[in-house]
Amino acid sequence: MLNISNLKKSYSGKQALKGVNLSLDRGEIIGLFGENGAGKTTLMKCILGYLRYQGQITLDGQAITRKNIGRLSFATSEHSFFPNLTAKDHKEFYSAHFPAFRSKRFDGLLEFFELPAAKLVRRLSTGQQNQIEVILALCQGADYILMDEPFAGNDVFNREDFYKVLLGILEPGETVLLSTHLLEEVEKFIGRAVLLRQGQILGDVLMQDLEERGDTLMSYVKESYQYKADRVGKALSQLSDDR
Amino acid sequence: MKRYFSVLMLAAGSTIYKISGLLLLMAALETASFYRLLQIGPVDQFYALESLIDRSGIPLICGFAFLGLCLILSLTGYESGRSKISYTLQRLSLREETIALLWSGYYLVCFLIFWAVQLLIVLCLSRLYIAVVDPAYLNEQTVFLAFFRNDFLRSLLPLEETSRLLRNGALLLSLSLGAACFPLKQRRGKRDIAMSFLAVFTFWSFPQEMGRFGSDAWIFLLALALAGNSAYYILWEKSDEKA
Numbered sequence: 307m308l309n310i311s312n313l314k315k316s317y318s319g320k321q322a323l324k325g326v327n328l329s330l331d332r333g334e335i336i337g338l339f340g341e342n343g344a345g346k347t348t349l350m351k352c353i354l355g356y357l358r359y360q361g362q363i364t365l366d367g368q369a370i371t372r373k374n375i376g377r378l379s380f381a382t383s384e385h386s387f388f389p390n391l392t393a394k395d396h397k398e399f400y401s402a403h404f405p406a407f408r409s410k411r412f413d414g415l416l417e418f419f420e421l422p423a424a425k426l427v428r429r430l431s432t433g434q435q436n437q438i439e440v441i442l443a444l445c446q447g448a449d450y451i452l453m454d455e456p457f458a459g460n461d462v463f464n465r466e467d468f469y470k471v472l473l474g475i476l477e478p479g480e481t482v483l484l485s486t487h488l489l490e491e492v493e494k495f496i497g498r499a500v501l502l503r504q505g506q507i508l509g510d511v512l513m514q515d516l517e518e519r520g521d522t523l524m525s526y527v528k529e530s531y532q533y534k535a536d537r538v539g540k541a542l543s544q545l546s547d548d549r
Numbered sequence: 550m551k552r553y554f555s556v557l558m559l560a561a562g563s564t565i566y567k568i569s570g571l572l573l574l575m576a577a578l579e580t581a582s583f584y585r586l587l588q589i590g591p592v593d594q595f596y597a598l599e600s601l602i603d604r605s606g607i608p609l610i611c612g613f614a615f616l617g618l619c620l621i622l623s624l625t626g627y628e629s630g631r632s633k634i635s636y637t638l639q640r641l642s643l644r645e646e647t648i649a650l651l652w653s654g655y656y657l658v659c660f661l662i663f664w665a666v667q668l669l670i671v672l673c674l675s676r677l678y679i680a681v682v683d684p685a686y687l688n689e690q691t692v693f694l695a696f697f698r699n700d701f702l703r704s705l706l707p708l709e710e711t712s713r714l715l716r717n718g719a720l721l722l723s724l725s726l727g728a729a730c731f732p733l734k735q736r737r738g739k740r741d742i743a744m745s746f747l748a749v750f751t752f753w754s755f756p757q758e759m760g761r762f763g764s765d766a767w768i769f770l771l772a773l774a775l776a777g778n779s780a781y782y783i784l785w786e787k788s789d790e791k792a
Contacts, residue, residue, distance in 0.1 A: 386636035390563035402555035
């Protein structure tokens with residue numbers, strides 16, 4: 307279990323995370339939602355140890371160090387691959403550094419998405435680079451796969467394919483934490499939704515519970531955020547009156 | 550062992566073609582320039598080997614190629630807008646500092662190869678000179694005397710001038726560590742002008758008259774100080790943001 311306890315993070319005096327508590331069990335697929343600046347990326351970077359923080363993050367009771375960091379993988383829209391390597395080179399590199407690397411899955415996904423194995427990654431399109439990024443995270447052999455807006459730049463069919471493939475290939479012990487704004491797209495794919503707002507957990511719900519209540523993820527998010535649906539109408543009419 | 554090798558291959562893979570191209574270009578330019586002047590014929594001192602080396606611009610071509618090499622090596626591991634490779638490097642079981650040290654070892658080999666190729670070029674051009682020039686202008690010590698009289702050649706191969714040898718060794722060490730330190734600092738959001746300074750300084754100060762012991766000594770000390778500074782940063786300084 308990945309356990310986050312009272313996690314706080316500040317950027318030059320401004321608090322990005324204000325005491326986040328969260329537990330991620332093995333085998334869950336969790337959607338992490340929130341407006342821009344809610345703290346989603348910061349939360350992931352703290353988990354991965356890229357940022358200093360206050361609080362505690364443990365993996366099966368152990369602090370995350372160089373010894374167990376390989377149990378976490380990361381796919382980000384900023385990309386973390388090596389632009390001057392090919393997909394094939396990445397496979398060799400990852401195999402050398404991550405003993406649990408899933409070669410068969412890597413080859414399968416590369417073939418499924420028709421990605422060239424011998425072309426430098428920097429020469430691929432943004433959509434293909436996103437695919438390589440996600441494929442590497444999925445094949446590292448990690449127990450916890452963290453994805454931060456991984457499909458920015460991919461078309462809707464491509465994303466749809468990815469969700470289906472993900473559901474098909476993930477093994478029971480693999481956990482995915484997916485940060486995205488595409489609520490409706492991932493609704494059928496995730497098992498749990500976590501909402502962040504201004505660095506705090508605003509909501510944490512199982513999709514099954516939402517279904518039983520006859521609620522949708524979008525309405526749950528709007529309700530949690532106290533979204534005022536008539537806000538736009540009021541603003542428009544006010545603007546019209548001003549004319 | 551495989552992990553160390555793969556990290557070295559990461560640097561080699563993204564530089565080897567560029568360096569090979571640079572060396573070929575340098576050899577072609579130097580040979581063409583030297584051969585063109587050799588065809589013009591004897592004009593007083595102009596025909597002496599050491600004079601021909603200078604007049605054909607070999608020291609300048611070598612200097613610019615050296616700056617090119619520094620640029621190629623320093624940009625290995627430099628994060629462009631395409632990818633944040635530090636996200637991957639920080640998740641490896643090898644420390645980022647170890648990777649920087651391994652890369653500095655590889656850079657040392659690259660600088661040594663550059664030196665050896667330049668030396669080979671001038672030795673081949675010297676042979677060409679001996680083959681082409683009227684034997685009346687030659688004696689058994691023509692090449693030796695050229696290396697003795699020409700500042701660039703003597704600095705390239707100092708023979709028994711220990712202070713120059715030590716100076717060159719310190720510059721090599723400093724350049725190798727500086728080239729490894731530069732992208733490490735950049736990935737951590739810091740600026741580093743030491744490598745740029747060192748490259749330009751080496752370009753400017755490399756050819757020197759014989760017996761300049763004082764000058765060799767202070768360059769030696771400066772290079773060692775910069776090497777020490779880079780080594781200290783690589784080994785002991787931590788990133789501000791890293792947990």
